[in-house]
Amino acid sequence: MPASEAVEQQEQPWSRRRLRSTNERLLLDRLRGLGAASRAQLARETGLSKPTVSSALASLAAAGLVHEVGTHAPERGRTAVLYAPDPAAGYALGVDIGRGWLRVAVVDLDGTVVARADVRNRARASAALTDLVVATSRQVIVNSGVDPAEVVHGVVGTPGVYDEKQRRVRYAMHLPGWGRAGLVDHVRTELGVPLEVHNDANLAALGEYTYGVGAGSRLFAYILIGTGLGMGIVGEGRLFTGAHGLAGEIGFLPWHGRQKPERLEDAVSGVAVVEAARQFGMRGQLTAKAVFDAARQRHPAAVRAVELEGERIAHTVAAAAAVLDPDLVVLGGGVGHSVDLLLRPVREHLRALTPLRPRLAPSRLGEDAVLLGAVATALDTARDLVFERRTAGT
Amino acid sequence: MPASEAVEQQEQPWSRRRLRSTNERLLLDRLRGLGAASRAQLARETGLSKPTVSSALASLAAAGLVHEVGTHAPERGRTAVLYAPDPAAGYALGVDIGRGWLRVAVVDLDGTVVARADVRNRARASAALTDLVVATSRQVIVNSGVDPAEVVHGVVGTPGVYDEKQRRVRYAMHLPGWGRAGLVDHVRTELGVPLEVHNDANLAALGEYTYGVGAGSRLFAYILIGTGLGMGIVGEGRLFTGAHGLAGEIGFLPWHGRQKPERLEDAVSGVAVVEAARQFGMRGQLTAKAVFDAARQRHPAAVRAVELEGERIAHTVAAAAAVLDPDLVVLGGGVGHSVDLLLRPVREHLRALTPLRPRLAPSRLGEDAVLLGAVATALDTARDLVFERRTAGT
DNA sequence: GCCTCTAGTAAGGCTCCTTAACTTTATCGG
DNA sequence: CCGATAAAGTTAAGGAGCCTTACTAGAGGC
Structure with missing residues (x-):
């Protein structure tokens, strides 16, 4: 999925202007990694000369992208002036449209959340849902106290896949009406913010990579177990x-169930846990959460249902491991706080299934993974945008 | 797996020197894509000015990387002098170490094969194998008439995975002795050529991408069915x-066989076809090839064995499709000329297994896929090396 | 023969980087 | 308190590489 058009790289020749731009970008990125640094320090680390660093940093400061942020007294010698990226040079919007909850956050360029809202999603029609998304996003932007024009980019997470050509979300079975064409365009124009749409499992994976347990992994898979079943894959940060x-x-993985080959999604999702528990003899109004709670109390049928769920997930992990060779697999999603119950059975079944056993970990971000992933993705683009427009004038 | 150390990018600052270098590289790459072009044409296409193109091209010519190659008379106006990369500026070596055959090729920078040898691999011990590889490679280089010092890089394809730290090939069960430490280092020093080692299925995939049916695919998987079972994955050319x-x-994919869960590799490899045929009632000295030949003659047991093999491969493809979402899956390997027999059953079973059905195609390169992949990979690095040493002086 | 169109060269200027020397400001040791 | 030392940062000079403009060279068309 391409980013916003504004960022699109036109294949410029390598003129001098581009050289300058590249060096400024180099400094800005280094500064983000370091948090704050003096000009002399930057010169040492980047290999650029001190005068070059001074002048480039002056340009960046003039454009409002960096600012002085304090001083540092070295062992001896003159005190250094420290520079840091200005977090207020732009803002990004993250939206997580889930079946149960709608979550919206506005972050500054440092990635700090400046405003956030979590509201129940009771919408059962497309109009209601888009209205809810627009209203909540507007409200969050207002609450943040940020000039709406400074929210330069947004990312929306949703089940399914956004089809650029048909301009609609596909395969989002659990959100009634959300598959209609033009809905995203409607939200985009109403908010006046450039929007990208991504799959929720993919964003959760990115969130877990940026802020969670996936940090530093060369290649990891995030398995989102909830109303549906999805996997996000992040390699080298992308x-x-x-x-x-x-x-x-992975809902489409072939799976030989007890009776007949069926879709894996039907066998692993939350509904399946309930169904299994019922088959094993549980009675009453059941939800996935109820089954996991019962298993925690050692209710025999619930324990068996959880065991079965673990076996199914192990199958998924084994397939992903053989094809992808991740160094880490993260389990997360609506099963959320129940992941601890699943880890042991998954590990056990995995031992029987395959000699490849990637590290297995529960999500650190829990329910926030999708939203934080959306925010991280939006931030990436927002930083580019803010840098690009630096010359163009406001 | 990192390329040769010489190519390693030290994070240089963006000085002017680097700018010059980048532009020369830009021109050289463009020239490779075009085959031959005039300076004016390059200026138009790259956006660089005519004087810049002229001077950069003069440097490249002085370094022996490009040369005049003819003229072109436009509709009207002065005839243009055409430049093209000099294929003789360096050479690359490709080696395919298979269980049955050892294949070696030397190519020039255009990718044209200048010498090649295919010899039976009867080695059953590590010393014999390394000797064979060294002797054959030397012979091919001699036959090519190329100065050995001009062979700047080589790539070796083998079953298994090369472990950089332990300096040995792991998981190469079908090559006796080949797992010993230091063997690759021995070959490298004997030949005096920098060598990389890669998995054969991976190289076959790259070969099929560069020269075969995978060309232009965004993401495709190459399934190598032979003595073993492997899959190579190429996304955006990498x-x-x-x-x-x-x-x-994918030998490690979980697979519920008729009796018990077993390793998929045991169920799909050539041996398994023979075993299945025997179970279905075939008698005598059987090889995979014999079974496929019999199936072509409509021998019932052989047909059933092929059918089963098709089902197993379909399972593999379905798993890869759900996890990776390729737009193309290529079947190739030792089953080689029998792929046509497998396509139909695979397609049929796939229909039952998953709604995701990537395009399925037989390998175009056949037995040459691994060698050509090795050559293509070596070429990539060789081009870099030749470009890098341009300044350093011979 | 002149015009036009394309390829390529020459000269001058601009941008931006580097080196090197210098200034400023701090600590340290007497 | 004062010079030595060290680090941060500035200023000045020089140079590398690119672009623009203006030119020459060669090949048809009218």
Whole structure:
């Protein structure tokens, strides 16, 4: 999925202007990594000369992208003036449209959340849902106290896959009406913010990579177990989306169930846990959460249902491990706080299934993974945008 | 797996020297894509000015990387002098160490094969194998008439995975002795050529991408069915190797066989076809090739064995499709000329297994896929090396 | 023969980087 | 308190590489 058009790289020749720009970018990125640094320090680390660093940093400061942020007294010698990126040079919007909850956050360029809202999603029609998304986002932007024009980019997470050509979300079975064409365009124009749409599992994976347990992994898979089943794959910090953006749609993995071959998604999702528990003899109004709670109390049928769920997930992990060779697999999603119950059975079944055993970990971000992933993705683009427009004038 | 150390990018600052270098590289790459072009044409296409193109091209010519190659008379106006990369500026070596055959080729920078040898691999011990590889490679280089010092890089394809730290090939069960430490180092020093070692399925995938049916694919998987079972994954022209170089080791996919869960590799490899045929009632000295030949003659047991093999491969493809979302899956390997027999059953079973059905195609390169992949990979590095040493002086 | 169109060269200027020397400001040791 | 030392940062000079403009060279068309 291409980013906003504004960032699109036109294949410029390598003129001097581009050289300058590249060096400024180098300094800005280094500064983000370091938090704050003096000009002399930057010169040492980048290999650029001190005068060059001074002048480039002056340009960046004039454009409002960096600012003085304090001083540092070295062992001896003159005190250094420290520079840091200005977090207020732009803002990004993250939205997580889930079946149960709608979550919205505005972050500054440092990635600090300046405003956030979590509201129940009771919308059962497309109009209601888009209205809710627009209203909540507007409200969050207002609450943040940020000039709406400074929110330069947004990312929306949703089940399914966004089809650029048909301008609609596909395969989002659990959000009634959300598959209609033009809905995203409607939200975009209403908010006046450039929007990208990404799969929720993919964003959760990016969130877990940026802020969570996936940090530093060379290649990891995030398995989102909830109303649906999805997997996000992150390699070297970038999302792996496949040829049509369907990579990680492990709901389609072949799975030989007890009776007949069926879709894996039907066997692993939350509904399946309930169904299994009922088959094993549980009675009453059941939800996935109820089954996990019962298992925690050692209710025999619930324990068996959880065990079965673990076996199914192990199958998924084994397939992903053989094909992808990740160094880490993260379990997360609506099963959320129940992941601890699943880890042991998954590990056990995995031992029987395959000699490849990637590290297995529960999500650190829990329910926030998708939102934080959306925010991290939006931030990436927002930083580019803010840097690009630096010359163009406001 | 990192390339040769010489190519390693030290994070240089963006000085003017680097700018010059980048522009020369830009021109050289463009020239490779075009085959031959005039300076005016290059100026138009790259956006660089005519004087810049002229001077950069003069440097490249002085370094022996490009040369005049003819003239072109436009509709009207002065005839243009055409420049093209000099294929003789360096050479690359490709080696395919298979269980049955050892193949070696030397190519020039255009990718044209200047010498090649295919010899039976009867070695059954590590010393014999390394000797064979060294002797054959030397012979091919001699036959090519190329100064050995001009062979700047080589790539070796083998089953298994090369472990940089332990300096040995792992998981190469079908090559006796080949797993010993230091063997590759021995070959490297004997030949005096920098060598990389890659998995054969991975190289076959790259070969099929560069010269075969995978050309232009955004993401495709090459399934190598032979003595073993492997898969190579190529996305956007680059190999996808996973966190430890084990991506595509689909031999480890969980597979519920008729009796018990077993390793998929045992169920899909050539041996398995023979075994299945025997179970279905075939008698005598059987090889995989014999079974396929019999199936072509409509021998019932052989047909059923092929059918079963098709089902197993379909399972593999379905798993890869759900996890990776490729737009193309290529079947190739030792089953080689029998792929046509497998396509139909694979397609049929796939229909039952998953709604995701990537395009399925037989290998175009056949037995040459690994060698050509090795050559293509070596070429990539060789071009870099030749370009890098341009300034350093011979 | 002149015009036009394309390829290529020459000269001058601009941008931006580097080196080197210098200034400023701090600590340290007497 | 004062010079030595060290680090941060500035100023000045020089140079590398690119672009623009203006030119020459060669090949048809009218």
